[in-house]
Every structure is written in structure tokens, then in C-alpha cells.
Amino acid sequence: MEFSQDDNNNLPLTKFESMLKTNHVLFFDSEEFENIIHHYLNQGKIALAKKAIKLGLEQHPTSINLKLFKVEVYVFEDKLIEADNLLSELYLLDPTNEEIFIQKANIFSKKDEHEQAIDVLKIALKLTDDVVDIYSLIGMEYLFLDRFEEAKEYFMKCLEEDIEDYSALYNIIYCFEFLNQTDEAIEYLNLFLDKNPYCEVAWHQLGKQYYYIKNYKKALAAYDFAIISDDTFVGAYLERGKVLEKLKRFEEAIENYTVTLKLDDPTSFALLRIGNCYEKLKNDELAVQYYYKTVHEDPLLDKGWIAITKYYNRKRNYQKALYYINKAINIDHENVTYWKLYSQINQRINLFEEAERGFKKTLELGNYELNTWLSRGDLLIKLGEPEAAIYNFEQAIEFYPENAEIEYRLAGAYLLVNENTKGIFHLKNALKHNEDYAFILDELFPEILNKVVVKNILKEKQ
Structure with a gap:
């Protein structure tokens, strides 16, 4: 049971927290301790949960449920050996308790032993009346293994048991999308909606599938039904706006986006x-x-x-x-x-210096697009820094070997600083890769075209 601020169910919690402040030990039955611990774990207050487990076991040393909470905390803190040992003890006391198998599976999962986790969860399935949570856990283990067909199957089982299990529905669609099964996703959602015609989440997901295959008319209809099912569904208005933009109905798109500003x-x-x-x-x-x-x-x-x-x-x-x-x-x-x-x-x-600085920073941040190298190098040539340009293009050629645009620039830059041997080498490479880019020399290095050696090499290629 989760405690609420507005009812009397939180009296044990208030009493427990008062006890911690005063150091006066009060008695709670084991179920009250379970609810207190559950509350703290849900709130992420692990230290308080551990205190409640300790005090609970002092008052109820044989409680298996309280010991299972202790296992849960052990697993959370990665104390897997301690958790495993305690589970072994509990199994001897109560071999048909499904929670023991669920926590055992949790340990396997933490150790990336997902196949073993699935095997243990399938045993738990036979022992429980509440199959939905275990179906979901098995589905998640299959996701960890990238076995999306099996994962999808178990999430579908969740939804068959509980049609309002929207997390299962989202996971099913995630599996369809990962498997590139858009048509199958559409078919599944339509069948689901035949049975649950007012499920706004399913309509929303159906709209997204139609949007993906650019069937904007059907996407729009799906979002309309999502809004009919829940006229406060912000996500449906946002997605509907996106479709209307694609259809160039911009005034209507604005209306839908504006609705979201009022709703939230x-x-x-x-x-x-x-x-x-x-x-x-x-x-x-x-x-x-x-x-x-x-x-x-x-x-x-x-x-x-x-x-x-x-x-x-x-x-x-x-x-x-x-x-x-x-x-x-x-x-x-x-x-x-x-x-x-x-x-x-x-x-x-x-503002060439600032522009060059920007391209340099872009490269430093790992953006190695060809155009970035070329733009920066060209600016360095324009700024009268051919040596820096050469260094830039030499780095670029490592990412784009045999690229004519870089080879012409290296040829021009080396010839500009009178390193003729290297310049001729790169010029011949450039002409071999693509003669059509020879205009680069004329645009960036017009002065080198008067060199006899350059004229001769270009003349040979004509």
C-alpha cells in the first residue's frame, strides 16, 4: 500500500518517523513495516528503508517479506553475493514464493546473465497469480538481449492481461520500430483499437506510424481520434500540428500548438x-x-x-x-x-580570421566533414598562412584519401611556398583523380599558374 498525504493510511509512517526522532521503540505489525519500506523504496529513500528493514526484522525476525526487502536493497547496492546467500536461505523456507525467483532473476540481470534471468522468471510465472509484472520483466530481459520478437511477444501478453498497461504498449511499438515492421505495427494497433476504441495512447501511436510512412491523411485522422478520446492529450495536439505543417496548413498547425500552451x-x-x-x-x-x-x-x-x-x-x-x-x-x-x-x-x-577560428573549433570538437577542412584551409590561404593551410589539408587527406579537391589545394599550397617536389607530387595525384577540379588552382593559387613546371604538367593533360 502506498501512503497518501490526505488519508489516515499514513499514520504508521508518521508514527515510524516520530519514533526515529525520539528513539522510543514502538511496535508495528509486519504488514505495516512492509508498507513503510515500500513507501521509502518508491521515494528513493534507501537509508530510511534500511532502517525500517532493520527495525522490522528485530520485531519480526521470521518475516520472509521483510527479508525479501533486504534482498532488494542488497541488489540495489550491488551486494549481489549477500543477496544471493539470503535468497538461498529463503528458498529453503518457502520454495513456492514467486518473489524469491523474481529477486533471483534481478541478480542474474544485474550480472548481465539475461538468459538465466528469463529461465528463473518463467519458473516464477508458474507460481504467481499476478502474471502481468512477470511478463513485463521477461520482456525487458529479452530487450537486453536484443531479441525483439520475443520481447514483443511478452509485452503483448501483458496487454492481453491488462489493456491499460500503456508501458507495455509503448514497448511493443518500440519493438516493431526497431524491427522496421511499420505495417505490422499499424495492423496490431488497428486490431487493438477495434477492441479498445477510446484508447488515446494507441491512437497517438497509430498516428506516429502513419506519419512515418508519410500517410498524413490517416495520421491526422488517428490524432483526431486521440483528441476525441482525451481532449487534454498534449502529445496528440503536438503531433497533429506536425502533420498539418507537412500538409502546409500552417494556420491550423499554429492552432494545435497554441492549444498545448494552454493545457500545460x-x-x-x-x-x-x-x-x-x-x-x-x-x-x-x-x-x-x-x-x-x-x-x-x-x-x-x-x-x-x-x-x-x-x-x-x-x-x-x-x-x-x-x-x-x-x-x-x-x-x-x-x-x-x-x-x-x-x-x-x-x-x-x-571577417576571415573569426571564420577560420570557428572552423578550427568545429574540427577540434570532432566535426570532420570535408567541407569544414576545405573551408578552413581556403581561409588560411586567404589570410596568407599557407604553412598552416598545408598542415590543415595534410590532416584532411588522412580522413579523405585520394580526394581531388584536397590534392589540388595541397599542390597549390606547397608550390606557393616553393616546395616544388611536394607540390608536383600532389598536382599529379589531383589530375589523376579528377581533372575537372583543376579550376581550384586558378581560384585559390593564380600566381602558381605562371610556373613553368605547372604549365608543362597541365599542358600534358590537355
Whole structure:
């Protein structure tokens, strides 16, 4: 039994906590101790649960249920040997107690011995009248083993026993999705809804499946039924808004997102989508207002800062775009997308040193896209730092070997610093890989085209 703040059932709990404060030992029956311990474990108050177990066993030393709570705490604290030893003792006392087998399975699971856990749980199934929880535990063990078909089967058994077991329903859909069985998921949900037509969670999940296969008409109908089943279901309104955006019905999408703001605390996702819809409707004033609200609501949401930066970038208001991307970087200095945007904006307004710094930071954060290496190297050439550009391109060629765009740049940079042997080597490599990119030399290194050796090599290829 879980204690409530509003009824008399919490009297044993109040009495127990009073006893702890006064050190006066009071008597509780074993069931009261069980409820107290269960309450503390649910609340995550392990120290208090341990005190209740200790006092409970002092007053009821033969209670198997209290000893099983002790096992549960042992498992939680990774004291698996102690837990196993105590379970062995309890098994001798009560070999038909399903909880003993459940805790034994928990120990196996903790040790990543999931097959053994399943075997033990199947024994527990034969001993219990409450099969739903054990079906769920078996399903989870199969998930740990990446055996999604078996996991799905057991979660379906849960739902057959208890049609309101929504965690089982979510797990079933998770298995379908992992197995790429969208059609099967749709069929299963439709059959489930034939029997449970007012299950808003199932309608919501069905809508997501239809959305995935881009059947927006059926997705919209599913979300409509989810809302009919529960007109306060925030998730259904959000998903319905996404479908309406795909159908370019932006005013209706805004209406759905706005409903969620009234039903619950504003979410940055809804605010961002409203801003995006207003931008699609060419209502820039409202679009930017909602982008501001998005970053105010959740300063850590990168999509909000990216949206407002790209908005000003599209408007060619580069100073404002730079202002907001700098604010974003100050909040999250390790965000690769921020640094890429920072570099692109600075490059567009000819702040080449800042742009190069941004691309360098992007690389340091592990973004090794070809365009990042090329953009940074080109900026270093423009800044009159060919040696640094060479080092950059030599690193790039390790990630993209035999890439003509990098080879031409290495050829040009080496020839620029009069390392002709290396320059010729890379020029021949570049021409071998792709002659069409030879224009790179003309764009980035026009001065080297006057070198006799370069003219001769290019002439040979003509």
C-alpha cells in the first residue's frame, strides 16, 4: 500500500518517523513495516528503508517479506553475493514464493546473465497469480538481449492481461520500430483499437506510424481520434500540428500548438514550431517573437538559437545573426552547429580570421566533414598562412584519401611556398583523380599558374 498525504493510511509512517526522532521503540505489525519500506523504496529513500528493514526484522525476525526487502536493497547496492546467500536461505523456507525467483532473476540481470534471468522468471510465472509484472520483466530481459520478437511477444501478453498497461504498449511499438515492421505495427494497433476504441495512447501511436510512412491523411485522422478520446492529450495536439505543417496548413498547425500552451506549461518545441509556421506564412514579426520566446523558455535548446540565427541570416541581417549565435556559443561552447554557423556568417561579412577560428573549433570538437577542412584551409590561404593551410589539408587527406579537391589545394599550397617536389607530387595525384577540379588552382593559387613546371604538367593533360 502506498501512503497518501490526505488519508489516515499514513499514520504508521508518521508514527515510524516520530519514533526515529525520539528513539522510543514502538511496535508495528509486519504488514505495516512492509508498507513503510515500500513507501521509502518508491521515494528513493534507501537509508530510511534500511532502517525500517532493520527495525522490522528485530520485531519480526521470521518475516520472509521483510527479508525479501533486504534482498532488494542488497541488489540495489550491488551486494549481489549477500543477496544471493539470503535468497538461498529463503528458498529453503518457502520454495513456492514467486518473489524469491523474481529477486533471483534481478541478480542474474544485474550480472548481465539475461538468459538465466528469463529461465528463473518463467519458473516464477508458474507460481504467481499476478502474471502481468512477470511478463513485463521477461520482456525487458529479452530487450537486453536484443531479441525483439520475443520481447514483443511478452509485452503483448501483458496487454492481453491488462489493456491499460500503456508501458507495455509503448514497448511493443518500440519493438516493431526497431524491427522496421511499420505495417505490422499499424495492423496490431488497428486490431487493438477495434477492441479498445477510446484508447488515446494507441491512437497517438497509430498516428506516429502513419506519419512515418508519410500517410498524413490517416495520421491526422488517428490524432483526431486521440483528441476525441482525451481532449487534454498534449502529445496528440503536438503531433497533429506536425502533420498539418507537412500538409502546409500552417494556420491550423499554429492552432494545435497554441492549444498545448494552454493545457500545460509552454514547451520550447511548441513555441519553435509556431515561430516556424509564422515564418512560412511570411509573418516575420510574429515568427521572430516566437523564436525569442523559444530561447527564453529553454536557453539550452540549440534548435531555438539556430532558428533565430538562420532567420536573421536569411534576412541578410548578419550583425543580428552574429549577435545571437554568439549568445548561443556563450551558453554552450561545445556545440558544433553553433560554431559552423558562426564561421559561415563571419565568412559572409569578410571577417576571415573569426571564420577560420570557428572552423578550427568545429574540427577540434570532432566535426570532420570535408567541407569544414576545405573551408578552413581556403581561409588560411586567404589570410596568407599557407604553412598552416598545408598542415590543415595534410590532416584532411588522412580522413579523405585520394580526394581531388584536397590534392589540388595541397599542390597549390606547397608550390606557393616553393616546395616544388611536394607540390608536383600532389598536382599529379589531383589530375589523376579528377581533372575537372583543376579550376581550384586558378581560384585559390593564380600566381602558381605562371610556373613553368605547372604549365608543362597541365599542358600534358590537355
